[in-house]
Amino acid sequence: MSDVAICVENLGKKYLLSHQQEGDRYALRYAIANGVKRWGKRLLHPRQGVTRPELEEFWALQDLSFEIKRGDRVGIIGRNGAGKSTLLKILSRITEPTTGRITLNGRVASLLEVGTGFHPELTGRENIYLNGSILGMSRQEINRKFDEIVAFAEIEKFLDTPVKRYSSGMYVRLAFAVAAHLEPEILVIDEVLAVGDAQFQKKCLGKMETVGKEGRTVIFVSHQMGMVNQLCSKAFLLNQGQIIVRGTPATVIQQYLGDFVSNTVNHATRSDHNYQTKEIYIDHAETVNSKGIAITEFMHNEPIFLTIHCQVNQWLNHITISAALKDRQNRKIFTTESELSQQYRTNDKVTACIKIPANLLAPNPYFFEIAVHIRGVKIIDLLDEVCSFRVNDLGSELAHYEGLDYGCIFAPCEWIINPLVSQNQ
């Protein structure tokens, strides 16, 4: 028995893009009119091939080849439109490839959505059977796992209630519970894990990890880099329908964040005109990485540097530069400041650099408020909402909760857990 679970050779998928108005493309009158037109053309110019100028070809996947070994957990990352979903759809046989060949060794179950085929009018019990069979379980298999599924979903009491009366949390739990009990040799998962409350997510991910450890092959698509890094043993970076990087998740994710996320320079410069009247003003500021390159996408385990460039018009004593970090909701996370101890002269440039240590900020977008002031006396210059940047999770301890608000910083707390003394003794 070969140890290759999935072998993909020269896979391609072509879509036809219509330049007609959307919705018109499949209208009956359009089909009839074009049919008549083409037929007329063929009648007039029988030698010419019929072209359809209104349709343009688009290759969602092109010449894709890869091999996945049994037991591998492969994360597929890439920007929107890179072809990830198309690849999953072809692997799960929802749509046909245009070219190429795929060999799948083992039963494939695909989970492109939780709760596919759930019917709101049916009870929890009925939906377990329905959803299970849609996902490819046999009736005996469902019978066998039924109690386990119910226990996993924690819905014992509501088993005979129509799911339309469920809370959304219960609904999702039930849906995932069914999916989690699939036992295929190859599991294809789209971004479906970001469901339910945090506790349930952890449970799901635990389940996912055991699936991988049992030697099943998992293909996992996600935008949540932390999860990919934590769950997968390998990763592919897909761009424009082709795999451009393959390797360990960490290296692939780094490449992805480096090259593909819109890594614009968040260079903030002055825009108001009266800065010349200020004693000192902030000329520009930007975030850079440890190599001094200006970027906006950071990994959670690398330090973030903010450089502030000031221009002195007239020196005053006790000038202090301060920066406050704010989160999306405009809450201040911390403020840090430093008094300029040296004397500067007119037209001197001052460059201040702040290092935010690695493993401090939780994965979120942030921005700065930067100010130059004299403590308790006056604010000389202030820039707010500048130098926005994002921290990406590269498999932190809390990667399970990626996408949820679990705070802004990774607090290095110590835990001391004492064994509970039994009351009976």
Place this chain on the structure above:
Amino acid sequence: MSHSSNPKPSTLIIEAGKTEKHYWRDLWRYRELFYFLAWRDVLVRYKQTAIGMAWALLQPFLTMVVLTVVFGRLAQLPSDGAPYPILVFAAMLPWQFFANSLSACSNSLITNAHVISKVYFPRLIVPASAVVVSFVDFLVAGMMLLLLMVVYNFVPTWRIIFLPLFVAIAALASLGAGLWLSALNVKYRDFRYIVPFIVQFGLYLSPVGFSSNVVPQRWRLLYSLNPMVGVIDGFRWAILGGNFHLYLPGFFLSLFLLLVLLISSLWYFRKTERTFADII
């Protein structure tokens, strides 16, 4: 299929343009899904209705009353020796079966679009299970026929044993027309509006409210171009017994057309099926 009991993993090869090979085997493998989908639709059909399954009785019954009054009483059409309500009801059964299947089938792929775009299975299962649901209604409505027979003290002849054969023909007719419409509806939603017309006109174009013996002999063959004529005549022949004569050339023409319809529908469905997920 239960792979968990099967230690050897099966190998599946997906090749561009060659998915045909697995199709009929897959259809067999997914028979449980077929069963579950049909079961779901039957369960859901009369949920949250006050009189539930009684709708399956009430609809054909009321239609039968109207048709009996219009064609039997007002128009005084002949009833081939059977009580007019039974004459009408014997035709109502296959007609309602066909009409319900047609509407259910044509919408089936659209209403299951979310499943089709997320999971693989032979799509043929979806319209086929829609036919099964209509078949359940058909069986329920069949009770009404029994009741009518008791009321009119009408005893069927030995021909009744052929009824299952005609039921099968009716089912195939429903599937054939249903497959065409379901596949066309995926691409051209116009058929959502066309189907109710077919059903509405069909009721009068088919010999539901009257016996097909009313049609002048020289037009009979032409009339039989409507495949439902053969199906309905078959039902009447089996149920009404002695006095009803089956016009054989017409019957076989209808049967032949039904076969053409079924085969062509399978061909068209299979041809378009692979693109369903892309365009639905």
